[in-house]
Amino acid sequence: MTTTASTTAASAAAPAADARGLGLAHYAARGVLENVLARHGATFPQQIALRAAITSDAPQTPDDLVARVQESLKADPAGIRSVLDELQAKELLVADGEHLRPTDAGRALIATVAAETAPISARIWGGIPAEDLAAAGRVLALVTERADAELAALTA
Numbered sequence: 001m002t003t004t005a006s007t008t009a010a011s012a013a014a015p016a017a018d019a020r021g022l023g024l025a026h027y028a029a030r031g032v033l034e035n036v037l038a039r040h041g042a043t044f045p046q047q048i049a050l051r052a053a054i055t056s057d058a059p060q061t062p063d064d065l066v067a068r069v070q071e072s073l074k075a076d077p078a079g080i081r082s083v084l085d086e087l088q089a090k091e092l093l094v095a096d097g098e099h100l101r102p103t104d105a106g107r108a109l110i111a112t113v114a115a116e117t118a119p120i121s122a123r124i125w126g127g128i129p130a131e132d133l134a135a136a137g138r139v140l141a142l143v144t145e146r147a148d149a150e151l152a153a154l155t156a
Contacts, residue, residue, distance in 0.1 A: 017139060029124065036116050040109055041090075045083045047113065048072050050092055050106050059099035074151060 015021065034044050042050075052068040053060055060068070066080045073080070084100065087093040092106035102110075125133075 017136075022140075022143065032120055032124075033113075033117060036113055036120075039116075040113065042109060042113070043083075043086075045069070045073060045075065045080070046087055046090075046092075047110070049080065049083050050087055050102060051110055053093060053100060053102045054107060054110055059096070059101060061098050062100055065100060 030044060033047070037043060037047055049065060049069045052065055052072070056064075056068070062081065062084055065084060066077050069075065069080045069083070070077060084093065087106070088095065088100070090105075091103055092109060093100045094103050
C-alpha cells in the first residue's frame with residue numbers, strides 16, 4: 001500500500017471520527033459543489049431534486065419527488081415543493097400529466113456539474129487507501145441508519 005506523505009501525516013494525527021468531523025467534511029465537500037452549482041445558477045437543493053428525477057427508475061409525481069428529496073435532505077416538504085417549482089420555472093423539470101420529468105436542459109445541467117466536479121472529486125478522494133474508504137463507508141452507513149432512526153423517533 002502506498003500513501004502520500006500528507007495522507008500518512010493526516011491519518012496519524014487525525015482524531016477519531018465524530019459528528020463534528022463528519023459535519024466539517026460534509027460542509028467542505030458541499031461548499032465545493034455549491035460553488036460549481038452557483039456558476040450555473042443552481043442551488044444544492046435544486047441539484048438534489050433534479051438528480052432524484054433523473055435517476056428514478058419510473059416517472060415521478062411531485063409527491064414522489066418530495067419524498068425522495070426529503071429522504072436525502074431531511075427538509076420540510078413545503079420547502080421541497082418550492083424547489084420543484086423553481087426547477088419548473090427554470091424549465092429544468094416539466095409537468096407531463098401527473099408526473100414531473102427532467103428536460104434536456106435539466107439533464108445537461110446535471111451532466112455539466114458532474115463533469116466539472118469530477119476532477120475536483122478525484123483530487124479530494126485520490127490517494128485514500130481502499131480499505132480506509134471501505135471502513136469509512138461502513139461507519140457512515142451505520143451513522144446514517146442510526147441518525148435516521150433517531151429522527152424518526154423524534155418526529156413520530
